[in-house]
Amino acid sequence: MSQPKSLSVLLLNLFSQKYPAIGESHGLSVVAGALRESFGDELAELYVMDMVAQGNESLDQAVRMIRENGVNVLVVGVPYGTYQILADHFAELQESISGRDALVVFGGALPTYLGSRILKEISREAFIIQGEAEAALPLLIKAWSCGGDTASIPNLLHLDPESGEEVWHPRRLVNLDDHGLPYRDHLPGIHQVGGQIFVETSRGCSWSSCTFCLRGLTDISGRSTEYRRRSPDLVLQDISTLLDLGISEVTFADEDFLGTSLDEVEEFVRALAPRLPGSMDFGASCTVHSVYSRRDDKETDQRRQELLQLLVKSGLKRVFLGVESCSPSQLKRYAKGHTREESLLAMRRLQELGVRVEVGVILLDPLCTLDEVEESLEFMSETGMVQVASGLSNELRLQNSSTYLRMVHRYQQENSVTLINGEMDADTLSFPYRFADSRVGELSRQVSKWSARVHPVYYPAKNLSRFGKAGVLRASEAGLALRAEIEEFRLQYAKATVAAIQELRRDGDPGPVLGRIIQPSLARLASQLQSALLSADESVRNHPVVLRALADSRNLPPEAP
Incomplete structure (x- = not known):
């Protein structure tokens, strides 16, 4: 191996005006923390630029930072809605880094699913990280810095420099306790403007069966067994850091905060909740069944209720429930696993505890009927659920590799019709369609x-x-x-x-x-x-x-x- 290069790293996360929110891109913080944990003082400069926090699509500031600080490792996070922004502006980033030996890496949601397209259309020299980056990125930077081999590094996709053929590395999930705490130095500015700050306690989904859901970002095979938790001690260390920065409200980034069996949830909550600082409020996303399930016997239902009471006492203020529909047949098509009555009782249980509830709704899907849409809206209106429904005009995203896409293909074949009527949109990974x-x-x-x-x-x-x-x-x-x-x-x-x-x-x-x-x-x-x-x-x-x-x-x- 050669003498290690001096490293000046910029982690850049893109923003789209299609999704106007103010907050932290938590994946960026996680990766920056992993780099700091891995390199320590070996990292000459680490810059973190979160365009979501700034609410700005322009990359002029990033270009200036690259030029002024001699950045030689550029890592770009490409979330939903930003493919075209990357395609339109990457030439500016590339020009700013030209003339020096540099490493370019793309990661995040869109590179995970569109890696081949990015290598073809945007940069043939770049490396793609598919899925989780905490382990792969430090190893890749070290290999590049020392002229080492990348063959054993997981989650990579790149072109062979000689043949030009794609090289796919095996996917591997990370242990959430192995890569240090998230980077937090950039948060005071985000907090000052009221931005949303995240803490992570788990990854994956313990249900993993919804037909519309595109798995493979925080898991690999989309199985419930890939659900992982972080140790309560590390979660509390992260929260302590945030409190020191004056941050008193966070959102747990988990897609399934109370996932897995009730026994496991109890163990986790009872280890975490009593040690949470009373001055910290938090919100979380939960499945309906983690709040209320018709299958629970009286004792199990009481245990679930007591856990929620403990969380509320410890600062739980907001919960997002993935209800999606209140039409029984539509719920079955979505494979949600819960009933509309369970959704209602879960919502009311939380509200009775003083928790502000928001519910997700997918009103229209390619195979739905007017009766289903009306049935869903009327049930929500009659029960008070509609007032807390996040979006009431949402249409199902027919995403690549989803179970629902296969359902539509089967419907087309069985009925000799064409519903999918265009190419996949790179910004949303979804296909345009007409309704049956x-x-x-x-x-x-x-x-x-x-x-x-x-x-x-x-x-x-x-x-x-x-x-x-x-x-x-x-x-x-x-x-x-x-x-x-x-x-x-x-x-x-x-x-x-x-x-x-x-x-x-x-x-x-x-x-x-x-x-x-x-x-x-x-x-x-x-x-x-x-x-x-x-x-x-x-x-x-x-x-x-x-x-x-x-x-x-x-x-x-x-x-x-």
């Missing part, structure tokens, strides 16, 4: 017109008001009023969609029906969003995401789309 039921297609077309109008107002309103004492709006009076207006808007949006369905059954035009209900409700939401954002701290008001939200809410067209 033409009336659902017309509903989608009409609702989509309004979604384009609603999204620039509703999406930031939802995201910027989601968090409590440390969020963008700091639980202000105007922020609480905005939350109430969001709930009313959701109720009106559901009412409008049901009315549109009924109009379609009469062979009428659903457009005017949607407009009569949505337009005035959206105007009220836009007005309340302006009031809330103008009441925010000055440092927050100048953030690009906030400025765009203000502009969009002020420029709302008065007429229907």
Whole structure:
């Protein structure tokens, strides 16, 4: 091996205005922490640039940093929505690093699934890290620095320098306790503008059966057995670091916070919760069955209730539940495993404990019927679930390699029809499609017109008001009023969609029906969003995401789309 190179590393995570939120890209923090743990003082310079925290698609700042600091290791995180940004701007990054011996690495969601395409279309010299990077990236940088062999490094994809053929390395999952604590030096600036801060206690999903879900990023085979937990001691060390930085509200990044068997969950929660600082509030994402299950006997149900009570006592304030639908047949098609009654009882159990609940909904899917959509919306409206539904116009993403994609292929073959009507979108890894039921297609077309109008107002309103004492709006009076207006808007949006369905059954035009209900409700939401954002701290008001939200809410067209 040759003498190790002096290392100047930039970790850069891209941002898309399609997803306007303010917060930490936790994967970036995790990888930076792994580099610091692995290299220690050997790392001459480590720069972390999170464009999600900045709310900025421009890479001008990254180009300047590369040039001014002699960066020779460039690691780019490419999340959903940023493929085209990378394609359009990588030449600028490449030019800034040209003329020196340099290593370029792409990682994150899109490189995990589109590695071959990135090597073909964007950079033939780069290395792709598929899935988890904590083990692979330090090993790759060390091998490159010393002129060593990369053959034994897991999770890599690259081109052979001689043959030009793709070289695929075996995938391997990391042990979450082996690679140190996340890097936190860059968080004060994110915290100052009310950005969302994450802590990780687990990876993977203990259910792993939803037909629409694309597995393979935090697992390999998409099996429940690949679910892993971090030790409570390391979680608490990370939280202690955040408290020292003045951070008092976090979100657990886990997709399945209370996953696996109740025995294992009890062991974890009872080791963690009593030691959590009372001054730290937190939110989490949970499956319905981890909160309530009809299969529980009385004793098991009581144990589950007591765990939730312990978590609430320890700071649990927010829970996201992946409900997805309240139509029994649609739930079966999604393979959610729970019933709508279980979803309702899980929501109410949390609310009775004082937890603010948000539920995920996939309203439309390629094989759904008007009856299913109406049934789902009416159940949610009658039970109060619709007011806490995150999105009420969401359509299923028909993602590559998902079970649902195979279901659509089978439906096409059995019915001699074509539903998939285009190439995969690289930003979302999903295929465009038409609906099996033409009336659902017309509903989608009409609702989509309004979604384009609603999204620039509703999406930031939802995201910027989601968090409590440390969020963008700091639980202000105007922020609480905005939350109430969001709930009313959701109720009106559901009412409008049901009315549109009924109009379609009469062979009428659903457009005017949607407009009569949505337009005035959206105007009220836009007005309340302006009031809330103008009441925010000055440092927050100048953030690009906030400025765009203000502009969009002020420029709302008065007429229907």
